[in-house]
Amino acid sequence: MKTFQKRSFPVDQTRRYLEPGPIVLVSSHWQGESNIMTMGWHMMLEYDRIGCYIWDENHSFDLIRKSKQCVINLPTIDLIDTIVGIGNSSGAEIDKFAKFGLTQVASDKVAVPMIKECYANFECRLEDGSMIVRRGLFIWRVVKAHVARTPKYPTTVHYRGQGIFMVSGRHINLRRKFKPQNL
Amino acid sequence: MKTFQKRSFPVDQTRRYLEPGPIVLVSSHWQGESNIMTMGWHMMLEYDRIGCYIWDENHSFDLIRKSKQCVINLPTIDLIDTIVGIGNSSGAEIDKFAKFGLTQVASDKVAVPMIKECYANFECRLEDGSMIVRRGLFIWRVVKAHVARTPKYPTTVHYRGQGIFMVSGRHINLRRKFKPQNL
Numbered sequence: 001m002k003t004f005q006k007r008s009f010p011v012d013q014t015r016r017y018l019e020p021g022p023i024v025l026v027s028s029h030w031q032g033e034s035n036i037m038t039m040g041w042h043m044m045l046e047y048d049r050i051g052c053y054i055w056d057e058n059h060s061f062d063l064i065r066k067s068k069q070c071v072i073n074l075p076t077i078d079l080i081d082t083i084v085g086i087g088n089s090s091g092a093e094i095d096k097f098a099k100f101g102l103t104q105v106a107s108d109k110v111a112v113p114m115i116k117e118c119y120a121n122f123e124c125r126l127e128d129g130s131m132i133v134r135r136g137l138f139i140w141r142v143v144k145a146h147v148a149r150t151p152k153y154p155t156t157v158h159y160r161g162q163g164i165f166m167v168s169g170r171h172i173n174l175r176r177k178f179k180p181q182n183l
Numbered sequence: 184m185k186t187f188q189k190r191s192f193p194v195d196q197t198r199r200y201l202e203p204g205p206i207v208l209v210s211s212h213w214q215g216e217s218n219i220m221t222m223g224w225h226m227m228l229e230y231d232r233i234g235c236y237i238w239d240e241n242h243s244f245d246l247i248r249k250s251k252q253c254v255i256n257l258p259t260i261d262l263i264d265t266i267v268g269i270g271n272s273s274g275a276e277i278d279k280f281a282k283f284g285l286t287q288v289a290s291d292k293v294a295v296p297m298i299k300e301c302y303a304n305f306e307c308r309l310e311d312g313s314m315i316v317r318r319g320l321f322i323w324r325v326v327k328a329h330v331a332r333t334p335k336y337p338t339t340v341h342y343r344g345q346g347i348f349m350v351s352g353r354h355i356n357l358r359r360k361f362k363p364q365n366l
Binding site (some may be wrong): 011013015016017019020021022040041042043044045046051053076080084085087088128133134135137139153157158159160161162163164165166167168169170171172173174175176177178180181183 | 227263270342351
């Protein structure tokens, strides 16, 4: 399985990887139990804040709510079968790290394992849990980020529902058309 | 400029176009003034709910907060210069519909113009404004959706910051690997 050489990355540039809207794998840990869920419902809320929706029927929901921590891992296209497999199984029944052959790596700032085989890992602490009960909305602060040195742009997958994924394509640099303060 | 033949679309399938994380154009209207802003910070919150972040320095912020309505318009790659132009100008200084040659179409359920040249339009009413002041977070209910008949998948643009856009690529159908209840 592919692995990446990663380096520490500025948390306030998290948007460079998450704003395009990729499917992510959220890892969690609470009282000896680790889990992973597939997630497509997330957004930037400030440059180092992320909002995400977690359904309370997900096995990860309680682990994440109780620990107030998670890691948002960014998988690439080579993990597509793992992404689908994780999304179609429950941590109540299986150990997803073992089942899918993923490697746990200790995080620096949270007590949640990162997934080694992902292109990037964003360690998160709960910033605001006031919308969890009413909306399923968790607001995270990114406290540490690890991003692969290469390739420059990961080939990510983006979900459309109904089993259909869009794969990220080419890139366009339009920097010259931006006002400096908007870059 | 490209236009699309659109049809009414089920609001609870909005994710098929917004979950992949494209840049959208948000149109607004309040007391005779219309505006458009470029937005990349949005997410699905339920199948017919959308969360989005709007900075209170944006000219659109007050129009949207006061009217409690907006239209989320989905542009395709052919509008890339318009997307960048709208994001790098202010409605306080120019009429963006006129400046960028975009056509206003009356919405069915909100008093906000849709953008004719976009692939899809999602008419939204404010569902929950309790996080606007503290977080810049608006929670919308999609009350009417209009989506182009063709192409099946729009070629969308996804922002990475720093003037770099990712263009949507190929699609993969992995429906056979999903549990029926997860489709």
